[in-house]
Amino acid sequence: MIKRGLLALSLPFAGIATAEGLTLQLPVDCTLGDTCYIQQYMDRDPGKGFTDFQCRGLSYDGHKGTDFALPTRADMAEGVDVIAAADGRVRGFRDGMSDAGYSADTADGIEGKECGNGVVLVHPGGWETQYCHLKQGSIAIRNGQEVKAGEVLGQIGQSGRAEFPHLHLSVRQGGKPVDPFDPDGTLTCATPGDSTLWADTPAYTPGGILEVGLAQAIPDYADVKAGTAGAASLAPDAPALVVFGFSFGTLEDDVVRLEISGPDGEVISRDTRLKRNHAQAFRAIGKRRRGSAIWPTGTYTGRAILLRDGIAISTADTMIEIR
Numbered sequence: 001m002i003k004r005g006l007l008a009l010s011l012p013f014a015g016i017a018t019a020e021g022l023t024l025q026l027p028v029d030c031t032l033g034d035t036c037y038i039q040q041y042m043d044r045d046p047g048k049g050f051t052d053f054q055c056r057g058l059s060y061d062g063h064k065g066t067d068f069a070l071p072t073r074a075d076m077a078e079g080v081d082v083i084a085a086a087d088g089r090v091r092g093f094r095d096g097m098s099d100a101g102y103s104a105d106t107a108d109g110i111e112g113k114e115c116g117n118g119v120v121l122v123h124p125g126g127w128e129t130q131y132c133h134l135k136q137g138s139i140a141i142r143n144g145q146e147v148k149a150g151e152v153l154g155q156i157g158q159s160g161r162a163e164f165p166h167l168h169l170s171v172r173q174g175g176k177p178v179d180p181f182d183p184d185g186t187l188t189c190a191t192p193g194d195s196t197l198w199a200d201t202p203a204y205t206p207g208g209i210l211e212v213g214l215a216q217a218i219p220d221y222a223d224v225k226a227g228t229a230g231a232a233s234l235a236p237d238a239p240a241l242v243v244f245g246f247s248f249g250t251l252e253d254d255v256v257r258l259e260i261s262g263p264d265g266e267v268i269s270r271d272t273r274l275k276r277n278h279a280q281a282f283r284a285i286g287k288r289r290r291g292s293a294i295w296p297t298g299t300y301t302g303r304a305i306l307l308r309d310g311i312a313i314s315t316a317d318t319m320i321e322i323r
């Protein structure tokens with residue numbers, strides 16, 4: 001599950017670039033599986049379909065990098081640093097594009113600038129790393145600057161062709177895209193082994209719950225993605241009690257279990273089976289207040305559980321007071 005407000009206190013090993021290879025450290029100052037997550041990997045299917053390096057579905061057709069995502073735009077507003085994955089030199093950057101993200105309304109202004117605000121670093125051995133969708137005004141380097149692994153380049157944003165706040169990291173050698181999770185290019189569908197480019201290979205999380213919240217009505221999806229849909233407290237005469245779960249990487253036939261419990265025990269619990277795969281999705285259930293009855297005051301817990309083949313693979317809780 002993703003917990004809020006915890007940031008990594010220390011960085012992993014510094015990246016070391018050599019003539020033979022490149023060693024990468026995590027390019028974001030957050031904790032994977034906690035305050036951020038990998039939404040999509042490089043597409044390893046040369047044809048029209050897509051697959052990630054594990055022959056699973058966390059990718060899309062033609063995706064040439066790895067996406068390190070934040071659960072909500074509220075997390076983006078708080079500020080999460082993008083950091084150099086290895087020692088290198090700044091070959092170029094762009095700043096000044098808005099963090100409005102990609103939609104039918106913004107598509108025209110983004111054409112040809114899909115990376116949004118970005119930075120390209122060059123490393124010895126013909127390697128390059130590119131960092132995309134940075135927050136407007138956050139770029140902290142200049143052209144030609146030598147940077148050390150771990151140095152701040154900017155912050156995670158949603159500029160360019162980005163449908164959610166994330167860092168897209170591209171790795172190239174000799175101009176060709178390289179998957180840092182499987183750099184030799186032979187797709188083995190295996191869990192990452194010793195042959196990755198990472199100093200400390202990030203764990204593979206095949207989908208999970210990003211956020212859970214309680215509210216008095218079914219929220220708008222935009223508010224869920226913004227991180228503003230959950231109530232901090234509710235009144236005893238709230239018209240309904242609703243629990244919502246926001247998830248990523250869900251598959252057809254996954255089950256999202258949503259529950260609310262209060263001072264008198266279970267309020268509502270329901271399983272929803274998903275009919276297709278979703279990069280991101282939200283589901284909500286609720287119970288209306290009846291007539292003149294009021295909700296008992298006290299602490300209420302909302303819970304979202306993602307089940308795959310009957311096994312819970314991710315759980316998130318939230319608590320509010322009715323008073």
Ligand SMILES: [Zn+2]
Binds near residue numbers: 040063169
């Ligand atoms: Zn991407």
